[in-house]
Amino acid sequence: MLTSLNLFWQTLRCELQQGWVGLHLVLGVAIASRFIHGLISNPTLNKSISEILVAVLLGLYLRNWIGLGERTKAGVKFSIQRILRLGIILLGLRLSLQDVIATGVTALVLITICITSALLLAYFAGRVFNVPPRLAALIGVGTAICGNTAIVATAPVLEADEEEISFAVATITLFGLLAVLVYPIIGHLIGLSDRSFGLWAGTAVNDTSQVVAVGTIFNEAALNVAIIVKLTRNTLMAPLIMLFGLIYSRGLNKNMSPKATESARLDWGKLIPGFVIGFLVMSLIRTAGVALGFLPQNVSSPGNLQFAADLLKFLDEISKFAILMALAGVGLNTDLSSLRRIGIKPLIIGTCVAVVLAVISLSLILFTPLGS
Numbered sequence: 001m002l003t004s005l006n007l008f009w010q011t012l013r014c015e016l017q018q019g020w021v022g023l024h025l026v027l028g029v030a031i032a033s034r035f036i037h038g039l040i041s042n043p044t045l046n047k048s049i050s051e052i053l054v055a056v057l058l059g060l061y062l063r064n065w066i067g068l069g070e071r072t073k074a075g076v077k078f079s080i081q082r083i084l085r086l087g088i089i090l091l092g093l094r095l096s097l098q099d100v101i102a103t104g105v106t107a108l109v110l111i112t113i114c115i116t117s118a119l120l121l122a123y124f125a126g127r128v129f130n131v132p133p134r135l136a137a138l139i140g141v142g143t144a145i146c147g148n149t150a151i152v153a154t155a156p157v158l159e160a161d162e163e164e165i166s167f168a169v170a171t172i173t174l175f176g177l178l179a180v181l182v183y184p185i186i187g188h189l190i191g192l193s194d195r196s197f198g199l200w201a202g203t204a205v206n207d208t209s210q211v212v213a214v215g216t217i218f219n220e221a222a223l224n225v226a227i228i229v230k231l232t233r234n235t236l237m238a239p240l241i242m243l244f245g246l247i248y249s250r251g252l253n254k255n256m257s258p259k260a261t262e263s264a265r266l267d268w269g270k271l272i273p274g275f276v277i278g279f280l281v282m283s284l285i286r287t288a289g290v291a292l293g294f295l296p297q298n299v300s301s302p303g304n305l306q307f308a309a310d311l312l313k314f315l316d317e318i319s320k321f322a323i324l325m326a327l328a329g330v331g332l333n334t335d336l337s338s339l340r341r342i343g344i345k346p347l348i349i350g351t352c353v354a355v356v357l358a359v360i361s362l363s364l365i366l367f368t369p370l371g372s
Helices: 002-039 045-048 053-064 072-092 097-128 133-158 162-189 192-205 208-220 220-235 236-250 258-264 275-293 306-333 338-342 345-365
Strands: none
Touching: 002 053, 002 072, 002 306, 045 133, 045 275, 045 306, 053 072, 053 162, 053 208, 053 306, 072 220, 072 275, 097 133, 097 192, 097 258, 097 275, 097 345, 133 236, 133 275, 133 345, 162 192, 162 275, 162 338, 192 208, 192 220, 192 345, 208 220, 208 306, 220 236, 220 275, 220 345, 236 275
């Protein structure tokens, strides 16, 4: 245990040393985004144009029209991975453990249906458009489960080459970016409730960072639901990778390579990602604190627990700013020129899977008891 912690801190220190230049850029974009958003005084605009959207768009502009130096890329990557996870962990302090479990369990059937639909659709669309099975599978995995993380984790099991991985990542990045821009607008236009929108974003948007962006742009209540649903999806990644390995080896009637076999092995230690455990621990602390009387039930009316309420508000602000920095990093990390290499067939498959998944998810939420 101590060895693992020491290794983690050494890795973290090394990443910070390599990424401090990029982190300063991400911090500058986040501060500028908050300042620009503060200049918007129209309540209607503030409802649809959040500081998160400003950060993503500003990051996109800087990356694609001004450029991003090699020295900054490590810091941008650090913000997307480490800082985003810190923000998600601290989000757990907003929610009781009962709410987290109830929402996760309720959404599990919805998630299962959506994942199954996306994977099957990617398979059949790949057959129709004569796209290599591994590329179609990577697009399906990225759309259904956990965006680029799922693609990178599944690629060794499928023995995918670098070009297939880059095509799948570019496709998922494109549709995730479109989701950030379009989903909140659709949600407001059709009058989705906070819970319904959170369920929709959590099940139909690809990457964790994109889900956080979409939920935050809509509002905080929707984000709370969306992040629980998305973290539930994330926990399914490990068993699904193992399943993909079995299907792939049997489907091609071949033995898996040692590397693919190792990647497909179910590692119980990694079954639930560390930041998911951190989120649940924070939620447990909030639940136990309220039950034992040292944390307020309602932060806006703390009574005799003013210090505890102020601490919760402070940590919530840290969470919000960490998420803002991470989404600024997402914009800075998105190279639009790389999207030109996707090709029409993978783009068609990505479009089919993304649109059908969005429609299926929204239909189940609106017209079945799964959305209640």
